[in-house]
Amino acid sequence: MIFVLGIDAATWTVVRPNLDKLPSFARLCRTGRGSDMVLEETPISPSVWCSMFCGKLPDEHKHGSFVSGGKLVRRQDIAVDFIWDILDREGRTVKALNVPFVVPPYSFGVDFRPVGFGLPTNDKEWQEELERVTQKTRQLMAGAPDVLIACYTLLDRVQHFHWGEPCVLDWYRKVDSKMGELVFDSGFLDNKDNRLIVISDHGFCSFGESKVQTLPMKSEEGELKGDHHENALVITVNLDYDIKAPQDVFRAIRQHVGS
Numbered sequence: 001m002i003f004v005l006g007i008d009a010a011t012w013t014v015v016r017p018n019l020d021k022l023p024s025f026a027r028l029c030r031t032g033r034g035s036d037m038v039l040e041e042t043p044i045s046p047s048v049w050c051s052m053f054c055g056k057l058p059d060e061h062k063h064g065s066f067v068s069g070g071k072l073v074r075r076q077d078i079a080v081d082f083i084w085d086i087l088d089r090e091g092r093t094v095k096a097l098n099v100p101f102v103v104p105p106y107s108f109g110v111d112f113r114p115v116g117f118g119l120p121t122n123d124k125e126w127q128e129e130l131e132r133v134t135q136k137t138r139q140l141m142a143g144a145p146d147v148l149i150a151c152y153t154l155l156d157r158v159q160h161f162h163w164g165e166p167c168v169l170d171w172y173r174k175v176d177s178k179m180g181e182l183v184f185d186s187g188f189l190d191n192k193d194n195r196l197i198v199i200s201d202h203g204f205c206s207f208g209e210s211k212v213q214t215l216p217m218k219s220e221e222g223e224l225k226g227d228h229h230e231n232a233l234v235i236t237v238n239l240d241y242d243i244k245a246p247q248d249v250f251r252a253i254r255q256h257v258g259s
């Protein structure tokens with residue numbers, strides 16, 4: 001099985017200096033290989049997640065925003081085949097859970113109602129997303145599909161509201177603990193045939209530190225405290241493929257799950 005764990009907005013800026021408090025990240029860095037994925041395109045979530053799973057550049061898939069013409073963009077508005085569409089046609093089993101290239105996030109081959117319509121905004125919803133995505137992912141893992149993709153969106157939301165505050169690290173610790181359940185406690189990494197990609201779609205920083213401002217400083221929910229950074233986080237275990245750009249996730253899966 002190849003398992004892609006997407007963690008929206010996870011950044012080495014928080015992880016690296018806190019590895020002593022993030023035991024699963026630390027263990028993954030020892031077991032596998034951590035690296036930066038430096039985005040050449042604008043670090044906007046819909047586009048980057050889309051590229052990861054359709055293997056195309058933003059110019060090719062043309063999906064750059066959650067909203068277009070005043071309407072939420074839906075899966076069917078994006079004229080691409082995703083890795084799950086392709087592998088499913090080839091008779092492989094693929095499950096995708098809560099992938100945030102559209103709002104609400106998209107799932108394939110699994111029934112899942114995203115927390116807070118995919119835009120969780122407070123502690124209660126962040127906790128709920130953590131628990132529900134983890135629980136569903138454990139369940140899907142037990143079925144041993146060829147490819148499993150699951151994403152947490154909460155860190156992006158936490159950081160937008162609280163970047164620079166101590167609670168950001170608290171949420172990384174919670175994610176770290178759930179990630180530990182998924183990849184270590186489940187025995188997933190004990191099976192040497194299993195492969196893992198942990199990846200974010202962009203990093204995070206204070207306003208003005210990124211090359212391109214991707215978001216307004218004020219939103220409907222109040223003032224935003226940070227912005228997306230072009231350096232995304234990648235950790236791979238047992239993967240014979242260098243992830244240097246979002247499209248490489250598609251290629252890596254393709255390589256390991258041959259037709």
Ligand SMILES: [Zn+2]
Binds near residue numbers: 156202
């Ligand atoms: Zn994002």
